[in-house]
Amino acid sequence: MLVRIGLLMEGGHPYATGEAGLWCERLVHGLGQHQFDLYALGPTSMPLPPNARTVRTGDVSGPGVGTAPGSRIERAAFGDDRASRRAYGRRERRRFTEAFHALATGLCAEHDEGSFATGLYALADLARERGGLPGALRSDDAVRALETACRAPGARRTAAAAGLPDHLAFADHLERALRPLSLDWYEEEALGAVDLCHATAGGTTALPGLLAKRFFGTPLLVTEYGVQLRAHYLSPAVARHSAPLRALLAALHGRLAAETYGQAALLTPGNAHARRWQEKCGADRARIRTVHPGLAADRFAEVGEDEESGDPATLVWVGRVEPAKDLVALLHAFADLRARQPDVRLRIVAVPNGEPCADAYLTHCKGFAAQLFPDEAPVAHAVGENPVTFEELGGPEAPTLEDAYASAAVVVLSSVVEGFPTSLVEAMFCARATVSTDVGAVVEVIGGTGLVVPPRNPRALADACLALLRDPERRHRLGAAARARALELFTVDQNLAAFRGIYLELLSHAPVRHRPGDGVPFAHPAEAHVPGSWTHQAVTAGTGAPDA
Structure with missing residues (x-):
C-alpha cells in the first residue's frame, strides 16, 4: 500500500449519503493501491474492498449520551443536571464551562476573534482526556453559558433576542x-496511524479531521460537492425556526466551515459554485483546487453513440x-410551447426521493398538469392521452436512466436552486442537447454545448426548447459536443487521476511518520539513497582537521 488514508464520511449506504455518494465508493475501489480506513458518522453495510481494512462508525443522529429523563425545559426549570455532575468533578466542570463559554462567545459575537476555535479545541482536549463529554453539552451549565454569551456586550442583535426555548433548542x-x-477515534492506532485524513464533506463530517490534525499533525483534505453551509440555508426545516435560532445555527455552521477551510491542507470543491461558497467563508484561493465528480459513462455509451435514437x-x-426543481414553471413553459408546436410531448421521470414533501409536490404538479392539458384524442373514437406523463424511474415506462434519456430530443432542467446538475451530465453522456436554467454549476457543466435561460422564466424556456426542436442539425451538433465535453471532464477516470495525484502531493509535504519501509513514498529523504556522506563534518578550531 502506498498511502494510508482515513476517509471521513457522512455514513449511510453504501459509504456516504448526499452528493458524496456519487463518487465515494468509486474512490475506494478505484484507488486500490492505497489503504483506506473508513470512519463513518452513521451505519455502513456495504461489503468492503480488500484495500479498506478498518471501519469505524459513530452515531450523530440518535439520542445523546447521558441525557436525563424528561424534557429539556423541565430539566432547565428544575435544575436537574445530575448527569453532568456524575460525569465530571468540580475541576472538570470548571474546564468545561470555560471552554463552552469561549465557544458560545465566538458563536454569538458579531465578529469572532478566535473564541470559537479556542473553545472547540479546549472541549476536544477535555473529551479526549475524560473519554467524551457525557451529558455536558446538554447540561444546565451549557445552557447558562449560552444565555450569558447571547446577552454579553458585542453579541449580535438576533442572538440577544433569543429566549429560553431558543437556547434549549440550539443546545440540542x-x-x-x-x-x-x-x-x-483519536488514538495512535486509529486516526493517529493514518497518513492523510480525507473528509468527504464539510461541517460535522470534517470535525474528526480537524482533531486528527491537532492531536497528530495529520494533514486534512476536504472534498465538498455540496457545501454544508449552503445546504443549511436551503433546508426547509430551518425556515420553521425562530429568527434568533436561525441566526445561532447559521453562526455555528459558518464558524465550523471557516475553521475547517482554514485548517485544511487542500480543499477540492466539485465545481466553481461550491468554490465560491468556500471563498466567501474565508478559504484561501491558493489551497482550493476544483475536482469535478466522476460519473460512470459506460452505461450511457450505447445511447450516446446511437445517432438515430430519440423522439x-x-x-x-x-x-x-x-x-x-420548479416543475410548475416547466409546465407553464410546456403550455406555451405546445401552443406553437402541438405534437410535442413532455416526460417527467421522477427519481425516488423518499421525502414526504416530495410526494405532496408531485401530487400538486400532476393536478396542475391535468388542468393545463386535458386528455386529448386524435379522433372521436380513440382513447385520450395527456401530453405530459409522470413516470417513476425503475417503472415499466422508464426502467433505467438510459431508457429515459434515449427517448429525448431535448433534456430540460428547470431548477431555481441547483448544486452540481448530475442529470445534465448524464444527458451529455447520452449526446442529448439540453435546455437548462442558469443556477448553481449549470453554466460550468454545460459550457457552450447547450442552451441556458434565466430561472423562473417559462417563456424563455419555451423559446429555447422550440429552437432546438425545429433545428435537428443544431440539436445533433450540440449533443455531440456535449458528449465530448462530458467524457473529457466528468468521468470516473479523471476523478481518480486527480485524487491519486493530490494524495501524493499532500504526502510529499507531510512525510510518512508511521510506516517507514520499502514501497512507502517519501518515507526516507532522497539523499538516503545516494552513496556517501551528506552531513557537514565539524572542524576543531585552530587545527584545520575534522573531529574524530
Missing part, C-alpha cells in the same frame, strides 16, 4: 454537531421531484 443542535468530539418531438426531465 450543538450537542449533535459536536458529538464527534466524544468518539474514540424528435419529446422533451424529457429527470430528477428528484421537489419545489427547488
Whole structure:
C-alpha cells in the first residue's frame, strides 16, 4: 500500500449519503493501491474492498449520551443536571464551562476573534482526556453559558433576542454537531496511524479531521460537492425556526466551515459554485483546487453513440421531484410551447426521493398538469392521452436512466436552486442537447454545448426548447459536443487521476511518520539513497582537521 488514508464520511449506504455518494465508493475501489480506513458518522453495510481494512462508525443522529429523563425545559426549570455532575468533578466542570463559554462567545459575537476555535479545541482536549463529554453539552451549565454569551456586550442583535426555548433548542443542535468530539477515534492506532485524513464533506463530517490534525499533525483534505453551509440555508426545516435560532445555527455552521477551510491542507470543491461558497467563508484561493465528480459513462455509451435514437418531438426531465426543481414553471413553459408546436410531448421521470414533501409536490404538479392539458384524442373514437406523463424511474415506462434519456430530443432542467446538475451530465453522456436554467454549476457543466435561460422564466424556456426542436442539425451538433465535453471532464477516470495525484502531493509535504519501509513514498529523504556522506563534518578550531 502506498498511502494510508482515513476517509471521513457522512455514513449511510453504501459509504456516504448526499452528493458524496456519487463518487465515494468509486474512490475506494478505484484507488486500490492505497489503504483506506473508513470512519463513518452513521451505519455502513456495504461489503468492503480488500484495500479498506478498518471501519469505524459513530452515531450523530440518535439520542445523546447521558441525557436525563424528561424534557429539556423541565430539566432547565428544575435544575436537574445530575448527569453532568456524575460525569465530571468540580475541576472538570470548571474546564468545561470555560471552554463552552469561549465557544458560545465566538458563536454569538458579531465578529469572532478566535473564541470559537479556542473553545472547540479546549472541549476536544477535555473529551479526549475524560473519554467524551457525557451529558455536558446538554447540561444546565451549557445552557447558562449560552444565555450569558447571547446577552454579553458585542453579541449580535438576533442572538440577544433569543429566549429560553431558543437556547434549549440550539443546545440540542450543538450537542449533535459536536458529538464527534466524544468518539474514540483519536488514538495512535486509529486516526493517529493514518497518513492523510480525507473528509468527504464539510461541517460535522470534517470535525474528526480537524482533531486528527491537532492531536497528530495529520494533514486534512476536504472534498465538498455540496457545501454544508449552503445546504443549511436551503433546508426547509430551518425556515420553521425562530429568527434568533436561525441566526445561532447559521453562526455555528459558518464558524465550523471557516475553521475547517482554514485548517485544511487542500480543499477540492466539485465545481466553481461550491468554490465560491468556500471563498466567501474565508478559504484561501491558493489551497482550493476544483475536482469535478466522476460519473460512470459506460452505461450511457450505447445511447450516446446511437445517432438515430430519440423522439424528435419529446422533451424529457429527470430528477428528484421537489419545489427547488420548479416543475410548475416547466409546465407553464410546456403550455406555451405546445401552443406553437402541438405534437410535442413532455416526460417527467421522477427519481425516488423518499421525502414526504416530495410526494405532496408531485401530487400538486400532476393536478396542475391535468388542468393545463386535458386528455386529448386524435379522433372521436380513440382513447385520450395527456401530453405530459409522470413516470417513476425503475417503472415499466422508464426502467433505467438510459431508457429515459434515449427517448429525448431535448433534456430540460428547470431548477431555481441547483448544486452540481448530475442529470445534465448524464444527458451529455447520452449526446442529448439540453435546455437548462442558469443556477448553481449549470453554466460550468454545460459550457457552450447547450442552451441556458434565466430561472423562473417559462417563456424563455419555451423559446429555447422550440429552437432546438425545429433545428435537428443544431440539436445533433450540440449533443455531440456535449458528449465530448462530458467524457473529457466528468468521468470516473479523471476523478481518480486527480485524487491519486493530490494524495501524493499532500504526502510529499507531510512525510510518512508511521510506516517507514520499502514501497512507502517519501518515507526516507532522497539523499538516503545516494552513496556517501551528506552531513557537514565539524572542524576543531585552530587545527584545520575534522573531529574524530
